[in-house]
Structures are given as structure tokens and as C-alpha cells.
Amino acid sequence: QKEVEQNSGPLSVPEGAIASLNCTYSDRGSQSFFWYRQYSGKSPELIMFIYSNGDKEDGRFTAQLNKASQYVSLLIRDSQPSDSATYLCAVIGSGTYKYIFGTGTRLKVLA
Amino acid sequence: GAGVSQTPSNKVTEKGKYVELRCDPISGHTALYWYRQSLGQGPEFLIYFQGTGAADDSGLPNDRFFAVRPEGSVSTLKIQRTERGDSAVYLCASSRGDRRGFSNEQFFGPGTRLTVL
Numbered sequence: 269q270k271e272v273e274q275n276s277g278p279l280s281v282p283e284g285a286i287a288s289l290n291c292t293y294s295d296r297g298s299q300s301f302f303w304y305r306q307y308s309g310k311s312p313e314l315i316m317f318i319y320s321n322g323d324k325e326d327g328r329f330t331a332q333l334n335k336a337s338q339y340v341s342l343l344i345r346d347s348q349p350s351d352s353a354t355y356l357c358a359v360i361g362s363g364t365y366k367y368i369f370g371t372g373t374r375l376k377v378l379a
Numbered sequence: 380g381a382g383v384s385q386t387p388s389n390k391v392t393e394k395g396k397y398v399e400l401r402c403d404p405i406s407g408h409t410a411l412y413w414y415r416q417s418l419g420q421g422p423e424f425l426i427y428f429q430g431t432g433a434a435d436d437s438g439l440p441n442d443r444f445f446a447v448r449p450e451g452s453v454s455t456l457k458i459q460r461t462e463r464g465d466s467a468v469y470l471c472a473s474s475r476g477d478r479r480g481f482s483n484e485q486f487f488g489p490g491t492r493l494t495v496l
Contacts, residue, residue, distance in 0.1 A: 274421075311470060311487035312470075312487050314484050314485065314486075317484070356421050358421075365410070365427055365434060366427060366435055366438070367412070367422075367424060367485065368424065369414075369424075371419070371420055372420075
């Protein structure tokens, strides 16, 4: 079992729809969770971080964390073609400073 | 500059050669990370520095890989006897490193694309 798992996609949504991206992790003691966006040929850039159970909203983005079920998700409201990218989930495991990344989910927003 | 810089941006080498990849973090950032990213994969952790010391080098794949950060700023990733399987984009990231995890935002450099022929 991979430490951080994501569906590789592509996930295709129409412009204006809600895109839902999911991530599960294996280390139950993980404390911090991050969503990065990576455009083709570019470096990852941080969208959001979350460390408490529940929802965290920032503009069109909402991160959701459920530690009991060991999953974290990212919702993108009013999806735009410019949101088309690969979304990477990253987790810091217990007792470590090491970020473990998933393989990423490729999102396509269709105009 | 304000961001993380990496040099060279591209490196083509022959199998068996030695290469050095450089990372210049954001000024004042004490934490520095090296990652390797292959096509279609997420970044793979290699090593983490806090200041001058390697706090976690558990991701280095074998003893051909070594990294240093002698003055707590610039870091160099060194790969000996390169193999074709070492071909990837090598990413460096830095963060303030003053609080573990919470808002410990990493800023990534543009990466070095290494091709081993």
C-alpha cells in the first residue's frame, strides 16, 4: 500500500462545475496535509494546508480532512480552464519533517 | 532573487559521470528539501536539511547520492556514477522551518532536468 494515494485521472469537469479531488494516506499519526497544484513543466505551488478535522475554505478552494477515515479532499468551486493542472496531495507523517507526495490527479476543466 | 533558484536548469550527462546540482533557497529559510520527480509521478523525497545538518536523508536511493549544505544556505546534490535511471527532474524546496508542519509552507525552485544518456 502506498503511503499517499490519489487517483491519477484525468478528471474532466465542465467549466463552472465543482471539481472534487481525493487523497488517502496510510500513516494514522500524520499531522499536516497539503494540496499543491502543478502545471505541466512547472514546479508545484501550494494551494492550501490543513491540519484539523473539518473544512477549510480559501476562495474557490475548500480542503476537507477526516483523520478517522484517513482521507483529505480538495473541492474547487466554479472550475475554470486555468485550473487544469495536476493536483498533488502531500502529507507529513508522524514524528518526521518528511513530506510524502501522492502521484497527483490530473484535472481537465472543459470550456 | 526572491524565490528558490536551481542551477543548471538542464543537465545532460553520460552514464558513469559525476554531476552536481545546486539549490539556492529563499534567504532566511532554514529548512531545505531535495526531491526527485519522474514523469507522471509526484515528487519523491530525497533529503531534508535543517540548517547545515541533514535531519533526514532516508530518501537517498543509494550511496551514489550525497548532499551538502555547508553554510546553512546553498545546497548541492551530488550524484556519482550516474545511471540512466537517475534521469528525472530534481526539485529543491525551502521553508522557514521554524514550526513543524503547521503553515510550514515549502516554496519550490524551478527544478533541474537531469538526463543520463
